[in-house]
Amino acid sequence: MTHDFEPQGHVVLDSSDISRALTRLAHEIIERTQGASNLTLMGIPTRGASLATRLGDKISAIQGSPVSVGAIDITMYRDDLRSRPARALLPTTIPPEGIEDRLVILVDDVLFSGRTIRAALDALSEHGRPQLVQLAVLVDRGHRELPIRADYVGKNLPTSRSEKIQVNLVEHDGIDEVRIERES
Amino acid sequence: MTSYVIKDVAILDGKSTDIVVKDGVIAEIGKGLTADQTVDGSGCIALPGLVDLHTHLREPGREDAETVLSGSRAAAMGGFTAVHAMANTNPVADTAGVVEQVWRLGQEAGLVDVRPVGAVTMGLEGTALAELGAMADSAAAVRVFSDDGKCVHDAALMRRALEYVKAFDGVVAQHAQEPRLTEGAQMNEGVISGKLGLAGWPAVAEEAIIARDVLLAHHVGSRLHVCHLSTAGSVEIIRWAKSRGINVTAEVTPHHLYFTDDVVESYDPIFKVNPPLRTKADVEAVRAGLADGTINIVATDHAPHPSEDKDCEWTAAAFGMNGLESALSVVYETMVQTGLMNWAAVADRMSVAPAQIGRVSTQGQPIEVGSPANLVIFDPRASQEVDARKTVSASRNTPYAGRTLPGKVVATFYRGKPTVLNGELNA
Amino acid sequence: MKHLLSAADLSYEDAILVLDTAKQLAAATEQGVGKLPPLRGRTVVNLFYEDSTRTRISFEAAAKRLSADVINFSAKGSSVSKGESLKDTALTLEAMGADAVVIRHNSSGAPHRLANAGWISGGVVNAGDGTHEHPTQALLDAFTLRNHLRNGEGDLKGVNVTIVGDVLHSRVARSNVLLLNTLGAKVRLVAPPTLLPYGVEDWDCEVSYDLDASLEGSDAVMMLRVQRERMNAAYFPNAHEYSNRYGLNVTRMNRLSESAVVMHPGPMNRGMEISADVADSQRSVIVEQVANGVSVRMAVLYLILGGSESM
Ligand SMILES: [Zn+2]
Numbered sequence: 001m002t003h004d005f006e007p008q009g010h011v012v013l014d015s016s017d018i019s020r021a022l023t024r025l026a027h028e029i030i031e032r033t034q035g036a037s038n039l040t041l042m043g044i045p046t047r048g049a050s051l052a053t054r055l056g057d058k059i060s061a062i063q064g065s066p067v068s069v070g071a072i073d074i075t076m077y078r079d080d081l082r083s084r085p086a087r088a089l090l091p092t093t094i095p096p097e098g099i100e101d102r103l104v105i106l107v108d109d110v111l112f113s114g115r116t117i118r119a120a121l122d123a124l125s126e127h128g129r130p131q132l133v134q135l136a137v138l139v140d141r142g143h144r145e146l147p148i149r150a151d152y153v154g155k156n157l158p159t160s161r162s163e164k165i166q167v168n169l170v171e172h173d174g175i176d177e178v179r180i181e182r183e184s
Numbered sequence: 185m186t187s188y189v190i191k192d193v194a195i196l197d198g199k200s201t202d203i204v205v206k207d208g209v210i211a212e213i214g215k216g217l218t219a220d221q222t223v224d225g226s227g228c229i230a231l232p233g234l235v236d237l238h239t240h241l242r243e244p245g246r247e248d249a250e251t252v253l254s255g256s257r258a259a260a261m262g263g264f265t266a267v268h269a270m271a272n273t274n275p276v277a278d279t280a281g282v283v284e285q286v287w288r289l290g291q292e293a294g295l296v297d298v299r300p301v302g303a304v305t306m307g308l309e310g311t312a313l314a315e316l317g318a319m320a321d322s323a324a325a326v327r328v329f330s331d332d333g334k335c336v337h338d339a340a341l342m343r344r345a346l347e348y349v350k351a352f353d354g355v356v357a358q359h360a361q362e363p364r365l366t367e368g369a370q371m372n373e374g375v376i377s378g379k380l381g382l383a384g385w386p387a388v389a390e391e392a393i394i395a396r397d398v399l400l401a402h403h404v405g406s407r408l409h410v411c412h413l414s415t416a417g418s419v420e421i422i423r424w425a426k427s428r429g430i431n432v433t434a435e436v437t438p439h440h441l442y443f444t445d446d447v448v449e450s451y452d453p454i455f456k457v458n459p460p461l462r463t464k465a466d467v468e469a470v471r472a473g474l475a476d477g478t479i480n481i482v483a484t485d486h487a488p489h490p491s492e493d494k495d496c497e498w499t500a501a502a503f504g505m506n507g508l509e510s511a512l513s514v515v516y517e518t519m520v521q522t523g524l525m526n527w528a529a530v531a532d533r534m535s536v537a538p539a540q541i542g543r544v545s546t547q548g549q550p551i552e553v554g555s556p557a558n559l560v561i562f563d564p565r566a567s568q569e570v571d572a573r574k575t576v577s578a579s580r581n582t583p584y585a586g587r588t589l590p591g592k593v594v595a596t597f598y599r600g601k602p603t604v605l606n607g608e609l610n611a
Numbered sequence: 612m613k614h615l616l617s618a619a620d621l622s623y624e625d626a627i628l629v630l631d632t633a634k635q636l637a638a639a640t641e642q643g644v645g646k647l648p649p650l651r652g653r654t655v656v657n658l659f660y661e662d663s664t665r666t667r668i669s670f671e672a673a674a675k676r677l678s679a680d681v682i683n684f685s686a687k688g689s690s691v692s693k694g695e696s697l698k699d700t701a702l703t704l705e706a707m708g709a710d711a712v713v714i715r716h717n718s719s720g721a722p723h724r725l726a727n728a729g730w731i732s733g734g735v736v737n738a739g740d741g742t743h744e745h746p747t748q749a750l751l752d753a754f755t756l757r758n759h760l761r762n763g764e765g766d767l768k769g770v771n772v773t774i775v776g777d778v779l780h781s782r783v784a785r786s787n788v789l790l791l792n793t794l795g796a797k798v799r800l801v802a803p804p805t806l807l808p809y810g811v812e813d814w815d816c817e818v819s820y821d822l823d824a825s826l827e828g829s830d831a832v833m834m835l836r837v838q839r840e841r842m843n844a845a846y847f848p849n850a851h852e853y854s855n856r857y858g859l860n861v862t863r864m865n866r867l868s869e870s871a872v873v874m875h876p877g878p879m880n881r882g883m884e885i886s887a888d889v890a891d892s893q894r895s896v897i898v899e900q901v902a903n904g905v906s907v908r909m910a911v912l913y914l915i916l917g918g919s920e921s922m
Binding site: 370374376378496497498499 | 723743744
């Protein structure tokens with residue numbers, strides 16, 4: 001990847017790239033979980049939750065049966081809570097099936113330091129004990145600070161620390177795209 | 185005795201001149217005068233030494249708040265040469281013994297005339313007359329009687345007091361506060377008290393007593409003085425009474441000329457005072473009343489309190505504010521800078537008239553050769569940020585802390601001696 | 612938020628944020644999450660100068676559910692009742708490392724003093740001060756109203772709330788008028804003239820002396836506690852006359868619209884301002900108010916203590 005983009009950053013995944021990546025993720029999940037009936041997707045708000053919904057739709061379309069989808073807010077479990085004024089809480093939605101003994105796949109937009117996923121694991125444990133927890137992300141940009149890796153990756157984007165990955169989704173931003181921006 | 189010449193000072197609103205003070209009197213007035221020591225008065229105003237008709241010196245009983253000495257020092261710093269020490273001490277100044285004690289302490293301090301005020305009723309309890317005659321006949325020669333802090337609310341008792349003091353040309357100074365209408369009251373009753381949830385102190389509680397008392401004074405042909413009048417309605421009643429020829433005088437405090445009740449929104453008890461700070465309309469009315477003479481005098485109601493009585497929650501705090509050191513600057517800002525009064529009027533309201541009401545013959549005299557040398561030299565060009573930690577009073581409860589007030593007392597002469605020189609206490 | 616002293620401190624955005632935060636916290640409780648972690652290592656002191664077990668327990672449950680350490684400091688049996696000043700108590704709490712002080716005091720403005728006099732550095736939450744304010748009560752009332760009338764979302768635009776009773780001595784009424792206005796509701800105060808504050812005509816609300824004329828069009832009726840002692844000070848002749856003119860009974864309740872709710876901040880004087888059958892009726896959301904109190908207080912504590920020190 002070259003770094004000679006304009007200062008505003010540039011698009012690395014467009015709408016059709018994102019759609020293809022999600023479709024591939026859906027197929028991988030079905031394949032690796034062997035069509036498990038106890039699958040639950042838990043998105044991390046805000047964008048991870050939307051991705052989980054989309055992924056759930058794709059999986060149920062492929063296998064012809066509905067998939068349990070929820071959301072898990074990690075705000076109160078962050079290890080950097082005190083670094084900023086109190087953050088607004090986001091919704092946690094536990095599907096009616098719950099997460100006890102389920103095969104839970106956490107879904108997020110970008111995997112970076114791994115701290116968000118650590119927080120998500122803590123948050124999840126308050127709601128029950130899944131049989132297995134896996135992780136699916138749209139983008140893995142590297143620079144892990146904890147021993148965490150994704151089981152399903154839409155796109156690996158090697159980046160420098162000074163860069164910023166911006167995931168925009170129609171549900172929140174009016175457009176589907178992933179941009180790389182240089183931090184000012 | 186050292187003689188002093190104050191050079192190039194304006195007497196009230198006049199042109200600049202020199203004043204020589206010698207042997208306790210004003211010895212010479214004119215150009216190019218000399219004396220043992222020189223005080224630069226250029227740009228300054230000379231006023232007759234200020235007379236406060238309403239001062240709480242706290243001694244005996246609350247020497248942690250103020251003593252006759254510390255209060256005398258604060259008075260001198262403010263340009264005063266006489267103060268009237270209120271009777272609500274412990275023990276109450278309701279006997280010749282107590283008033284003579286205060287009077288003697290004042291003499292020992294030697295910085296201002298300390299004129300004790302005698303209580304109207306025994307123990308300020310509002311039930312039986314104190315020994316008014318004995319206090320009048322004592323060495324303290326009491327002429328002003330007041331239960332200040334409490335209202336003489338029994339109409340019959342008030343009538344008798346007004347009549348009785350006629351025998352020695354005394355005056356009853358009433359703290360006008362209808363007690364039932366002010367039970368638990370914390371601040372002026374108005375929009376702000378409703379919002380802050382503090383029990384309201386209605387204007388009518390003051391006005392009803394003043395109205396009653398002027399009618400009583402009229403009926404018995406006595407002299408009445410109204411303490412710290414604070415509402416527009418009170419001004420109207422006094423104006424009406426005077427138009428009817430009733431022998432009533434009234435005072436307003438510097439803080440009622442300066443503050444409105446919205447400062448209470450801070451819940452800072454530094455602004456807790458009796459009577460309470462009122463509305464803008466009231467402030468305008470008392471200023472107008474002072475300017476047109478309806479209100480005769482400014483009196484400080486200097487009410488020192490130790491910090492623990494103010495550094496607390498509002499309802500637990502004591503009522504009262506320091507006032508001696510800031511009074512002249514506050515009157516300058518609220519009355520002179522606003523164009524409502526000239527310096528001659530300031531001299532009248534803060535020296536001449538209070539001396540007359542208190543029957544203090546050696547005070548409030550015109551600045552002329554032969555008058556007792558009680559003088560204050562005030563520099564209107566200066567200004568000072570009030571620092572509570574630097575008060576001369578033993579207490580720090582000044583509501584002006586952190587505010588900048590215009591003018592500064594450069595020198596105070598008491599019976600020819602400088603109690604303040606170059607803006608510093610000279611004692 | 613550094614402190615919560617008055618409902619007037621809350622902007623529209625702040626108020627919505629508190630309600631939305633409370634909603635998420637209530638959901639967590641419903642989902643069976645016992646303890647949430649965000650106030651781990653934080654110390655919350657409940658400094659109560661008035662007996663109010665209900666409010667203290669509500670704050671205590673809220674703080675504990677957020678994993679805060681809680682110290683209860685009640686007036687009874689402590690140095691407070693031995694005449695220690697608020698300042699000295701505050702200095703003690705500061706030395707103990709209190710991150711926030713929840714204060715209930717019989718003196719209006721005591722929380723303001725605690726927050727602004729320089730005695731302590733932590734946050735201050737007003738849990739009811741004298742006859743001034745009780746902002747968390749107003750927040751829980753707004754939360755309850757939003758759940759019932761606005762499906763738990765957004766603000767209260769167009770909602771008509773009638774507050775009945777001793778407005779003069781009510782900190783609940785003051786806070787509610789402020790907050791409900793911020794949220795777009797229309798407030799009407801109903802009381803005998805003696806129990807309305809001087810200057811109430813300048814408040815952002817309607818004022819009426821007539822309860823019967825105020826029922827129609829109300830989406831919620833909030834009954835305030837009226838202390839029987841008030842009649843000794845001639846605020847009204849006697850309890851019988853008061854409840855006849857200003858009490859909410861079944862006849863009056865039946866004149867309310869189908870969807871209207873009945874509220875009371877508690878503790879109730881059954882038979883005085885509210886009849887027992889109204890208090891226990893379907894329309895009464897009084898028990899719900901109590902449950903919502905914990906969620907709203909969690910939200911306030913989280914927003915004050917859940918982030919960095921200051922904003
Ligand atoms: Zn007084």
